[in-house]
Amino acid sequence: MGELVAEKRLRYILSIEKKKDSFESVVMEHLRMNGAYWGLTTLDLLGKLDTVDVDEVVSWIISCHHHDGGFAGNVGHDPHILYTLSAVQVLALFNKLHLIDADKVTNYIVSLQNEDGSFSGDIWGEVDTRFSYIAICCLSILRRLDRINVENAVKYIISCKNMDGGFGCTPGGESHAGQIFCCVGALAITGSLDLVDKDLLGWWLCERQVKSGGLNGRPEKLPDVCYSWWVLSSLIMIDRVHWISKG
Amino acid sequence: MHGRPRKPLKEEDESVLSAKAEKLHSLQSQFLANHQNRIYTKEALDLSAKLLEINPECYTAWNYRKLAVQHNLSESNSDSDASLFDQELKVVENALKKNFKSYGAWHHRKWVLSKGHSSIDNELRLLNDFQKADARNFHAWNYRRFVTALMKISDEDELKYTEKVIGVNFSNYSAWHNRSVLLSTLFKRKAEGFSHKEKVLQEEYKYVHSAIFTDSDDQSGWFYHLWLIDQTVKNDAPLLVSSWPSHGANITLNGNNSLHGSGLSLLNSTLSDTKTLPVILCFNQAVEGVNSSTVVVKSELLKEDLVWKPLSTNNSSTAQVWVVYLNMGNMKLQLSKTYSIEINIGHSMGILSSNGYHYGAPSQITFEVCVQTAYTEPVDGQRGKLTSWKDNDFRKIDHFEESNPAVSADHHIPTTSNWCMEAIDEEITNFQDLSDCKIRKLTLARLLIALDLLSPQHDKRKNHTEEVLKLYTELMKLDPTHSLYYKDEHSLLLLQQITSSRESLIPYCHYYKDASETNTSYVCLRLQNLSLSRMGSFENLLWVQMLDLSHNELRSIEGLEAMQLLSCLNLSHNKFGSFTALGPLRLLKSLKVLNISCNELGSHSIDTRRYLCSSPLAHSEVFAWDRFEILCGSYSATKFWEAFLIFESLNLTDLNIAGNAVADENFASFIVKVLPTLKLLNDEEL
Numbered sequence: 001m002g003e004l005v006a007e008k009r010l011r012y013i014l015s016i017e018k019k020k021d022s023f024e025s026v027v028m029e030h031l032r033m034n035g036a037y038w039g040l041t042t043l044d045l046l047g048k049l050d051t052v053d054v055d056e057v058v059s060w061i062i063s064c065h066h067h068d069g070g071f072a073g074n075v076g077h078d079p080h081i082l083y084t085l086s087a088v089q090v091l092a093l094f095n096k097l098h099l100i101d102a103d104k105v106t107n108y109i110v111s112l113q114n115e116d117g118s119f120s121g122d123i124w125g126e127v128d129t130r131f132s133y134i135a136i137c138c139l140s141i142l143r144r145l146d147r148i149n150v151e152n153a154v155k156y157i158i159s160c161k162n163m164d165g166g167f168g169c170t171p172g173g174e175s176h177a178g179q180i181f182c183c184v185g186a187l188a189i190t191g192s193l194d195l196v197d198k199d200l201l202g203w204w205l206c207e208r209q210v211k212s213g214g215l216n217g218r219p220e221k222l223p224d225v226c227y228s229w230w231v232l233s234s235l236i237m238i239d240r241v242h243w244i245s246k247g
Numbered sequence: 248m249h250g251r252p253r254k255p256l257k258e259e260d261e262s263v264l265s266a267k268a269e270k271l272h273s274l275q276s277q278f279l280a281n282h283q284n285r286i287y288t289k290e291a292l293d294l295s296a297k298l299l300e301i302n303p304e305c306y307t308a309w310n311y312r313k314l315a316v317q318h319n320l321s322e323s324n325s326d327s328d329a330s331l332f333d334q335e336l337k338v339v340e341n342a343l344k345k346n347f348k349s350y351g352a353w354h355h356r357k358w359v360l361s362k363g364h365s366s367i368d369n370e371l372r373l374l375n376d377f378q379k380a381d382a383r384n385f386h387a388w389n390y391r392r393f394v395t396a397l398m399k400i401s402d403e404d405e406l407k408y409t410e411k412v413i414g415v416n417f418s419n420y421s422a423w424h425n426r427s428v429l430l431s432t433l434f435k436r437k438a439e440g441f442s443h444k445e446k447v448l449q450e451e452y453k454y455v456h457s458a459i460f461t462d463s464d465d466q467s468g469w470f471y472h473l474w475l476i477d478q479t480v481k482n483d484a485p486l487l488v489s490s491w492p493s494h495g496a497n498i499t500l501n502g503n504n505s506l507h508g509s510g511l512s513l514l515n516s517t518l519s520d521t522k523t524l525p526v527i528l529c530f531n532q533a534v535e536g537v538n539s540s541t542v543v544v545k546s547e548l549l550k551e552d553l554v555w556k557p558l559s560t561n562n563s564s565t566a567q568v569w570v571v572y573l574n575m576g577n578m579k580l581q582l583s584k585t586y587s588i589e590i591n592i593g594h595s596m597g598i599l600s601s602n603g604y605h606y607g608a609p610s611q612i613t614f615e616v617c618v619q620t621a622y623t624e625p626v627d628g629q630r631g632k633l634t635s636w637k638d639n640d641f642r643k644i645d646h647f648e649e650s651n652p653a654v655s656a657d658h659h660i661p662t663t664s665n666w667c668m669e670a671i672d673e674e675i676t677n678f679q680d681l682s683d684c685k686i687r688k689l690t691l692a693r694l695l696i697a698l699d700l701l702s703p704q705h706d707k708r709k710n711h712t713e714e715v716l717k718l719y720t721e722l723m724k725l726d727p728t729h730s731l732y733y734k735d736e737h738s739l740l741l742l743q744q745i746t747s748s749r750e751s752l753i754p755y756c757h758y759y760k761d762a763s764e765t766n767t768s769y770v771c772l773r774l775q776n777l778s779l780s781r782m783g784s785f786e787n788l789l790w791v792q793m794l795d796l797s798h799n800e801l802r803s804i805e806g807l808e809a810m811q812l813l814s815c816l817n818l819s820h821n822k823f824g825s826f827t828a829l830g831p832l833r834l835l836k837s838l839k840v841l842n843i844s845c846n847e848l849g850s851h852s853i854d855t856r857r858y859l860c861s862s863p864l865a866h867s868e869v870f871a872w873d874r875f876e877i878l879c880g881s882y883s884a885t886k887f888w889e890a891f892l893i894f895e896s897l898n899l900t901d902l903n904i905a906g907n908a909v910a911d912e913n914f915a916s917f918i919v920k921v922l923p924t925l926k927l928l929n930d931e932e933l
Contacts, residue, residue, distance in 0.1 A: 023268035029275060030305050076279040077307040124310060126354040145866055163427035163474040172392050172428045174385050174421050188858035191867030194533065194561045195601065206729055207466060219420045219466035221383065239803060239855040243732040 010048050013039045032074040033064060033083040036090050044093060058096050061087050065100065069108030070122070080122045081112055085134045092141050106144045109135050117152030118170075128169045129160050133182035140189050154192045157183050165200030177208060177217040177230040184234045193238065202240030205231050209244060274298045278308060287315040296338050303342035303349040312338065313358060332364040340373070347377060353386045357393055367398045382412065383421050392425075402429045402438070417458040423471040444478070445666040451475055452674060460677075463684050472690065476674075479667050480697045484607035485534045485600040487592055491527040491789035491812070492516065492614040497585075498524065500575060501768070502620035512648040513749065513790050518812070519632070519768040521837065522576030522622035525811045526590065528555075528569045529786045534598050534606070535565040541597035541606075544571070546588040548578050548616075558808045560830045560860060562867040565601060568785075568809040572836075576622050585617045632768070633759055633793055633815040633840050634901070634927075641757035641771060647749045671698045685726045692718040696740070712744045731780065734800075739783040745774070746787035759793065771795055771815070785809040796821065797842070803856060808834035815840040819903065824851040826889035830860030833896055840901040844929070849886070849909025862892055871895065878920045882913050890914070894921050901927040 016039070019025055028035065036057065043049050064072045064087065070079025071087035084105065091097050112120045112135065119131035132153055139145045159171045160183065166175025167183035180201070187193050208215045208231045214223030215231045235241040278298050281291040292315055295308050302308075316335060320328055336359055342352040359365065374394070377387040395405055406429050412422040430451075433441040441447055452475055458468025492498050497515040500522075518524070526544070528537065539552040553573070557566030573588075580586070590612040592598075598606035671694055678691040695711040695718075702710070719737040723730040745751050752772075759769045771793035779799040785806045788794075793815040801821040807813075808831040816838060823829065823846040832838060861867040875884070875891050886909065899922050904910045910929075919925060919933065926933060 021265075021268060021272070023264045023271070026268045026272045026275070027302050027304070029272075030307060073306070076283060078310050080306065122310075124313060124354070124358065126350065126357075128350075140866070150866075162424060163431075163477075164424075164470045168385070168389075170389060170392075172425075173389050174424045176385060189864075189866060191561050191858070191861060191865035192563070193859055193865075194559065194563055194565075203732065204470065206732060209728060218383075219470065220418055236853060236855050237858055239859055241855055242802065243729055243735070 006046050009042065010046055010051070013042055014051065030073045030077050031083070033061070033071060033086040033090075034073065036061075037086040040090055040093060049093070054094050054096075057090065058094060058099065061090060062099065068111075069101075069104040069106070071105075078122065079108070081109065081119065081131050081134050081138075082121065084108065085138045088138050088141055097142070102142045102144065106139060106142060106147050109138060110147050113148050113153065115152075117149060117154070117156035119153070129157055129167060129179055129186075130169065130182045132157055133186040136186045136189050145190070150190050154187065154190055154195070157186055158195050161197075164204045165197045165202075166204055175204065175218060177205070177215075177227050177234065180205070181230040181234050184237050188237045196238060198238040198240060202235060202238055202243055205235050205240070206243045271298075271301055274301070275305065278305075278311070282307060282311045285314070285318075287318045291315075296341070299338060299342045299352075300345060303346045303352050306351045309351040309355045312355065329364065332359050332362065335359045336365060336369075343377075347380065347384060348386055350386070353390055357390070360394070360397060367394070367400075370394045370398075378412065382416060382419050385421065388421050388425060402433055403440075405429055406433075413458070417461065418465045418467045420467040420470070423455075423458075423467055427471060427474050445670070448475060448479055449666070449670055452670065456677070463686055469686055469690070473693070476671070476693060476697055479670050480700055482531065482607070483600070483602065483604045485598060485604065486531045486607045487528060487610055488531050489529045489786040489789060490590075490612055491525070492612070494612045494614065496614040498614060498616045500524065500616065500618045500622070502618070502622040513752075514649055516790055516812075517768045518792075520622075522574065524573040524575050524616060526571050526573065526588075527789050527809065527811050528592065529789065529809060530567050530569075532600050533563075533565045533567050534569075534600055536597040536599050537569045538597070541593060541595055542569075543591040543594065544588065545591070546586060548575075548580070548586050548588065549573070558811075558834050560805075560808060560834065561865070562861045570811050575616070575618060580618050582618055582621065585615045587613065587615050589613045633771070635760075636795060636797065636817050636819075636842060640760040641773065642760075644753065644756045644758060644770070647753065649749065668698065668701050671701065683725060685722060688718050688722055688725065692722070692736075712740060716740055716744075734778075735781040738777075738779045738781040741777065742774075742779070742782070742784040743787075746784045768792060775799065782807060792837075803828050803859075804831050805859070807831040811835065811837065813838055817842040818846070819844040819906075821846055823848060825854040825856050826893045827854055827856040827860035827862070829893050830856065833861075833893060835897075838897060839899060841897075841899055842901075842903040843907070844903040845906035848904070848907035850907075854889075860892075862889075878917065882917055887914065887917055890918060891921055894918060897922065898924045900924055903929050905929040 016025065016035075040049065040052065040057070043052065060075070061071070063075050064077075064083065066072060066079040068079060069084075070081070071084045072079050073083045088097070088100075088105065091100065109119075112122070112131070114120060114127065117132075118127045118129075119135045120127055121131050135148060136145065136150075136153065139148060157167065160167045160169070160173060160179075162168060162173075162175045164175050166180050168174050168176060169179050173179070184193070184196060184201075187196060207219070208217070208227065210216055210223050212223065214225070215227040216223045217227045217230065232241060232244075235244060274294065274297060278295055281294065292312070295311055295315075298305060299308050299312075312335065316331055319331060336356065339352050339356045339359070342349055346352070360370070370390075371394070374387055374391050377384055381387070394400075406426065409422045409426045409429070412419055413426075430441070430447065434444055434447075452472075455468050455472050455475065458465070459472055493514055495514060499515070499517045501517060501519040502522075528542070535557075537555045537557070539555070542555060544553055553571045555569050555571045557564060558568040558570055559566040592610050592612070593606035594609045596605055675691065675694045675698065678687055678694060680687075692715045695715050699710045699712070716737060719733045719740070722733040723737075726733070745755060755773055757771050757773050759771055770791075772788070772791050773795040775795055775798045777799055779796065779801060782796070782801060782804055783806065786809070788810055790812065791810055792812045794810070794813060795817040797817045797819040799821050801818065802824060804818070811834075813835050814837045816832075816835075819842045823843060826848060829843070832841070858865050863870045870888075870892070874895070875888060878891070879887055890909070902918070902922065902925055904914075904918070915928060919928060
């Protein structure tokens with residue numbers, strides 16, 4: 001039974017890669033780089049990464065690389081920190097990081113850090129703790145985490161901590177499982193998890209489980225399978241996953 | 248979109264969608280060409296507006312529009328500029344109609360506003376519309392905070408707004424959250440009307456009752472209520488909770504196993520086989536700035552400045568527990584003479600909590616030290632103090648030498664103002680009727696714990712520990728999904744109960760068989776078979792040198808690093824699932840005997856303590872790769888590197904790792920190489 005399901009998943013992922021003309025595909029053209037990350041890592045988990053034409057994928061990624069060091073979501077689009085991480089992650093997955101200038105990518109990310117430690121998504125200045133995670137995760141993969149001001153980055157993330165122990169996108173922003181994953185992840189990579197109130201946050205995350213057993217992203221909202229990832233991995237990072245039922 | 252099931256498409260729908268796709272595709276291609284060629288004509292702009300109306304997520308189009316605005320802005324004609332910006336706001340509104348959660352759209356609006364355009368009424372009107380459409384839209388709430396800051400609307404007014412929103416529907420977590428943010432700011436700057444926290448909090452308790460008592464399944468009010476309790480109870484200023492040695496203690500240093508003791512006493516301890524004397528300070532929260540200026544140690548013994556170290560498993564510069572080691576071996580000491588040491592804490596500023604609050608009240612600890620016999624280097628082949636953990640090898644102690652009932656230090660704890668206790672008391676009366684409601688029982692438990700925390704030490708009023716322990720046991724049955732949460736809380740409270748007084752501790756204190764004298768060097772605290780899933784109360788356990796926690800359900804020993812005197816530790820028959828879970832042991836310089844047999848080391852593919860332990864993965868430590876590679880040789884590096892991380896800095900003489908999935912022959916020979924001081928492995932002489 002397990003094999004059948006894996007086979008189905010494989011066929012689904014490979015099919016969406018091919019179906020570039022469907023409406024769903026066209027409307028998400030600009031974030032194909034993210035899609036590549038999610039799709040390819042899933043294939044890797046299923047042990048089927050070899051079904052993909054590596055060279056084709058890699059040359060497409062390189063064609064999304066801009067002069068300033070950032071990567072775009074697809075050919076012709078502007079660079080952004082979101083797609084820069086996905087590009088680096090996919091190249092790392094294929095062991096092709098040597099094909100890019102790591103210092104150039106690093107400089108792009110460093111240029112996006114603001115004085116208060118926060119990170120902008122691109123030159124247009126949108127600030128969000130998601131970008132803090134992205135910057136820290138990306139530089140960690142490139143082994144250049146020391147090029148940003150880590151202390152300030154951590155300070156900014158902590159300034160987004162809320163009454164329930166969770167984190168929002170900006171100071172004062174409501175706690176949300178996706179933002180929490182990003183903030184906790186960034187604090188984990190920088191060895192700063194002692195600044196998290198693990199008991200308070202752990203309890204809030206546990207309470208994301210609704211009667212049906214699914215997980216929501218914040219109180220009184222609908223569950224969705226994506227929250228299983230954000231909530232559970234956050235619980236794992238702060239060692240409170242045992243507080244939630246395995247059912 | 249969340250919560251919507253996916254349905255396969257009908258044929259007619261398929262062709263409609265196909266046409267849509269083609270249209271969008273051509274729009275996007277044309278747009279990208281305009282963007283590439285920097286064409287900012289009206290035609291091109293209209294195309295981008297059309298695109299964003301259909302697909303507001305196309306981020307490059309928002310960038311393009313900003314570039315177009317910059318390009319088309321004129322320096323002289325402010326009217327045409329105004330209409331330019333108006334156009335942008337219109338495009339945003341249209342896009343938001345399509346997707347009111349579009350990050351790109353909201354940011355574009357902020358960008359326009361930051362150029363100094365638009366009226367506040369307009370923005371507030373827009374926000375009110377969104378509030379009606381979806382009261383939980385966090386983009387709208389974020390944008391509201393942006394606008395109110397930009398236009399300098401007062402926190403007090405915004406507080407009133409949250410009341411309006413809650414009045415419409417109390418189940419608005421976003422509004423309650425915003426309320427907590429506003430109140431925190433008002434408290435912090437002691438705004439007029441908010442300088443007396445107690446009045447405000449009392450009102451807030453009444454206010455939140457409407458939410459929590461109407462529908463107990465609705466979480467909105469409950470987390471706010473929990474926050475109110477925390478605001479009532481918490482002490483912002485860092486305080487000293489306990490220390491070792493305690494004030495008034497007599498510490499004896501025995502150079503080697505010998506001589507007479509003075510009866511079991513927690514105050515008067517004996518250290519054997521050591522030439523260093525630790526001084527441990529335990530605060531109520533993590534602090535920084537403990538150094539020789541903020542903590543002044545006076546004694547005829549000391550000639551130089553002391554270096555205080557934070558006990559942090561993350562290599563952080565802040566910690567709840569700090570330690571300094573006095574090197575008695577280097578001092579010219581007369582044997583059997585009593586020396587006095589005085590520690591002055593916080594008489595000068597500098598000790599800070601992570602929230603920026605200064606150390607509460609200056610305090611002083613004085614104790615005496617006496618060296619009975621000179622320290623001698625241990626003979627090679629000399630085993631650790633304790634060689635067996637068997638029941639037969641221990642005998643119960645029936646009394647302490649001291650009569651003083653309180654174990655916790657008599658540090659100056661500022662008297663809590665009455666309103667805190669009254670507020671909590673009042674809340675408790677609201678929760679007495681329990682029915683079988685999980686959240687009410689949990690809240691009652693939390694309130695009772697809060698009340699006990701606030702009650703002064705000397706108050707003879709019976710504490711509520713038994714009642715709360717019972718509540719947690721009931722909750723484990725009532726809410727089995729979260730049973731391990733309640734179990735952890737139960738364990739913490741049980742430990743507090745056991746360690747809170749000498750009477751409660753005594754049944755767990757035992758002498759080890761070879762003890763020829765009665766001193767704390769040979770007292771073992773045996774906390775076996777208590778179903779402990781979590782450790783705590785370390786502030787009451789600083790005096791412990793031997794600890795048996797076997798046969799429990801522990802998965803972590805977070806906080807154990809405070810127990811600097813620990814030389815013998817038994818963690819066998821627990822649920823430790825990774826070496827990283829043993830991280831705190833790296834900070835125990837005195838640890839010689841360790842039993843971690845019969846755990847789950849090597850049984851789990853996911854390590855939940857990975858980032859809570861200092862390691863190169865958490866970028867908090869440099870790994871000794873060279874030495875590791877030499878020792879590891881041909882063995883699997885991925886299996887052993889965490890063990891190396893934990894053990895390479897320990898000086899264990901006895902180690903038992905049998906009964907763990909990872910402990911095969913390869914591992915055994917590896918670990919022996921990592922620990923050159925080891926004399927006994929898995930109960931066998933090396």
